[in-house]
Amino acid sequence: MSDHSHLSAIRRWRLAPVVTAAALTFASCVVYAQQPGPEKKSFQPSTKTSEAFGKLKPLQDSQNWAGMLTLLDGIAIEPNSYDEALILDMKAKIYGMTNQLGKAIAPWERAVELSDKYGYFPEKAVLDIVFFLGQLYAQEATTSKDPKLQPGYFTKALTYFKRFLDKTPKPTPEAVSTYAMLLYYKAVADPNKVDQVMLQEARKVVENALTTAIKPKESFYQLLLALQQQQNDLSGSAELLELLLKQTPNKKDHWQMLMGLYLQLGEKVKEKDPTLAREYLVRAILTAERAQKLNFLNTPKDNMNLVSLYLLANQFTKGTELLYNGMKGGTIESLPHNWRILGRYYQEANMNAEAVKVLQEATKVFPTNGELEVQIAQIYLQMEKTKEAFEHAKAAMTKGNLEGTKPYGVTYLVAYTAYELGNIDEANAAIGSAEKFEESKKDQQFARLRDVVREAIAERESKNKPKEEPKKAASR
Structure with missing residues (x-):
């Protein structure tokens, strides 16, 4: 699984439920009231605003969300007032209940701005809104298809999440993991310019969560894994x-x-x-x-990979055993290529006889495959069994269906083995066939073999030429 798939899974699992949970809290139309204290003011909505809010409950019960928004829009408010902050907060909640999450951002941001400046809402209420804003911007950042907007969304989301986490003694694991995830996404937003500092910050957040939690969430491990891979x-x-x-x-x-x-x-x-x-x-x-x-x-592919690992470790006995039994038992695909691999690794283990045996078994399974015959011929050549090599080289030329060897190579192999056996005519015939291929014009070994074979034919013809009678020779 790649880094991207890890984080995609985290995003789907974490962000959507969190935002939904936030939306459900909008059902209670509670008017925030700052608790009075030694250094705190007590804020109260105006009479008109209080009367309007009293009319919201029936509209909410009938789910008349448009009516609620119309009612709120009709309230005459004084700019920067407590009434404005309350109305903006309520509008954001209604947008959330109607799943218009993007529209909730602007009124909530303005409500937080007013509360920060004038102290309208209790700190806990402000932190709740800040947390929601962090989630909403995270949703925008991870779903937006506009690369120009994404950086800004990420920055906003991170700003709100950091504020929430700094002011919350015991944040939920979901909040911490989402913050770390956002750090990751922003760090790798530009693949050509990964922000290693931000990646390290995300990793510290995750590692701290893992060391402090009694039973860490699996999402932390998944996120840490993605971070480690990104950091190589x-x-x-x-x-x-x-x-x-x-x-x-x-x-x-x-x-x-x-x-x-x-x-x-x-x-x-x-x-x-x-x-x-x-x-x-x-x-x-x-x-x-x-x-x-x-x-x-x-799977057959996985089983073949395991064979390759054993062979890579020079465990030829185990590797070839797994491959042979796998092809016979159906756990590895019985393909000419795989049989040839089996033969090659028997060769590397200096087990030429076994290599020939399994390849000959393969020729019965794939009777028209010429590449298997080529491999057998080459092994016989190494074993200095030229006659057998010649027979299988001819079989390869007859069958065709070559996978890796070019027809010219097979023809040359027939010519060479025929010459080694003293079959000059067959060697010459094969050379004639090989000369039709372009490769023959650049192959110096072929040129030498051709010359040697034709010299042998010329010498043989010279020996077999009838001698002239002595009288005819003397009369000249």
């Missing part, structure tokens, strides 16, 4: 995935990702520390096998 912290990502899989081993994508991380780590250190690179390769193999015990990573 492969080792940290692997450690975190091991922890996540220990807790919830049924996450298929995590197994795939962990195996990939171990392979990347091995590739990264293979030049400087081959021993450590091999250790990471072994971890990748064990990860795949652990996943398979849980019925993950067990």
Whole structure:
């Protein structure tokens, strides 16, 4: 799973429910009243505003939201007054109840501005609005398709969330994770200019949440994983995935990702520390096998990948055994290419006889495939069994259906093995066929073979030419 898919999952799971919860709170048309104190004023709405608010309840009960907004718009207010702040707050709540969340932003922002300046609302009420604004801007930032607007939305969302978190002794895990997520999104908004400082800030927020929570939310782990990957912290990502899989081993994508991380780590250190690179390769193999015990990573492609890992680790016996049994049992696709891989790795293990055996078995499964015959011929050449090599080279030329070898190469192989066996005529015929290919004009080995074969034919014809009678020769 990529960084983007991790964060997309977090966004869908976190932001939408939070905003919905905020909207549901709009149902109570409560008028904020600042509690009087030694240094606080007590604010009261005007008579007209109080009367208008009294008429809102029946309209709300009948869900006449348009009527509520019309009523509020009809109140004559004094600019910057407490009445203005109350009415703006109520309008924002109504927009929320009607799922017009974008329209709630402007009145709420103005209400907060007035309260900050004149102290109209209690701090808790202001923080509630600030929290809602943070969520609404987060929603705008993560759903907007206008790249010019997104940075501003992110900045606003982060500003409101930071204010809320700074003033809230025990914020909810959802609030903290959303703030960290927004830091991440803003940091990577421009892929060509990732803000590493902001990424690190997001990581500190997440790590602090993980160390202070008794039972951290899974979203924190997912977000930390995305941050680690963005920072190219492969080792940290692997450690975190091991922890996540220990807790919830049924996450298929995590197994795939962990195996990939171990392979990347091995590739990264293979030049400087081959021993450590091999250790990471072994971890990748064990990860795949652990996943398979849980019925993950067990598709034919996954099984073939595991074979490749064993072969990469020079465990040819285990790798070839898995490949052969897999193709026979149907857990790995029985394809000519896979049979050829099996033959090649038997060769690398110096098991030429076994290589020939499995390739000949493959020719029965794929009787028209010429590439298998080419590979058998080449192995026989290495075993210095030229006769067998010649037979299979001819079979390859007859069958065709070559996957990697060019027809010219097969024809040349027939010519060469025929010459080695002393079959000059067959060698010459194959050379004649090979000369039709463009490759023959640039191949110096072919030119030498052609010359040698034709010299042999000329010599043979010279020997077989009848000698002249002595008398005829003397009369000249």
